[in-house]
Structures are given as structure tokens and as C-alpha cells.
Amino acid sequence: HVQLVESGGDSVQPGASLRLSCTASGSTFDRGCVAWFRQPPGKDREGIAGISIADRCAYHRPSVQYRFTTSQDRARNTWYLQMNNLTPEDTAMYYCALDRACSWLNLERSVRSGSFPDWGRGTQVTVS
Numbered sequence: 001h002v003q004l005v006e007s008g009g010d011s012v013q014p015g016a017s018l019r020l021s022c023t024a025s026g027s028t029f030d031r032g033c034v035a036w037f038r039q040p041p042g043k044d045r046e047g048i049a050g051i052s053i054a055d056r057c058a059y060h061r062p063s064v065q066y067r068f069t070t071s072q073d074r075a076r077n078t079w080y081l082q083m084n085n086l087t088p089e090d091t092a093m094y095y096c097a098l099d100r101a102c103s104w105l106n107l108e109r110s111v112r113s114g115s116f117p118d119w120g121r122g123t124q125v126t127v128s
Contacts, residue, residue: 002026002118004096009123012086020081020123022096029053032100034079035111036070038092038125045095047111049081050102057104059111086127093122 008020022034035050048061049070058070069082079096097116110116 002098004098004118004120006094006096006120006123009094009125011126011128014087014127016086016127017082017084018086018125020083020094020096020125022079022081022120024077024079024098029074029077029098029100031103032098033102033104033107033110033116034070034072035097035099035107035116036068036081037095037097037114038090039095039122040089040092043092045114047114050107050111051079052102052104052107055104057107059108061111083125086125088127090125091127093124095122096120 003025005023031054033050033052037045037047039045048064051058051070051072067084072079098118099116102110
């Protein structure tokens with residue numbers, strides 16, 4: 001049974017940085033993709049970044065690609081989302097998700113579609 005736990009969310013001022021973590025347990029994680037999603041208040045969820053575990057190929061949504069970076073530490077089964085120069089528009093619940101059938105070939109499409117089977121419960125980021 002796969003479990004994903006996000007952490008690192010906080011209330012910060014505009015211009016601040018945060019690093020979100022997503023720690024996985026309950027299986028081995030040597031393939032697939034881990035993605036980050038966010039859902040602002042009153043809006044739909046959107047995929048913002050993802051990484052293929054085996055190849056470390058990364059995708060970042062164009063609207064965040066110069067401020068957000070996703071990475072991984074496979075030894076710790078932990079994935080990260082580094083967020084810099086935060087703005088109030090980044091206020092959202094942030095989720096990580098895992099799809100072990102994903103690869104770098106379909107990473108972008110998977111992140112854009114949001115079709116991931118395993119999800120964490122989220123961590124709140126508030127920028128004001």
C-alpha cells in the first residue's frame with residue numbers, strides 16, 4: 001500500500017521561498033513518475049511539475065518553470081518542489097502524486113492530465 005506524505009507548506013510573504021517534500025512508503029520506487037499539483041481556493045487542480053524516477057527527466061508547467069524546480073532523493077524515497085519568489089497567486093493546497101506506469105515519454109501529458117493513481121493529502125501554502 002503506497003503512502004505519500006507532503007510537508008513543508010507554510011504561510012509566507014511574497015518573494016519568499018519554500019521547499020515542499022513528498023515522502024513515499026509502502027513499496028519500492030525505482031520507476032514511474034512523481035508529480036506536483038496544486039489547487040488554489042475556489043479553482044481547479046492543476047499539474048505544475050513532475051519527474052521521471054529512473055531518468056530524472058523533469059517537466060515544469062510554463063507558468064512556474066523559472067521559479068519552481070522539482071528534484072528527488074531516491075535514497076530517502078523523497079521528492080522535492082523548490083519554490084522561489086512566491087506570489088499570492090501561488091496560494092494553494094499542494095499535492096504530490098505517483099504513477100508507476102509513467103515514464104519520461106509521457107511525463108508532460110500525465111502531469112497535464114492529472115491521471116495519477118496515488119496521492120498524498122496535501123500541504124497548504126499561503127502567500128500574503
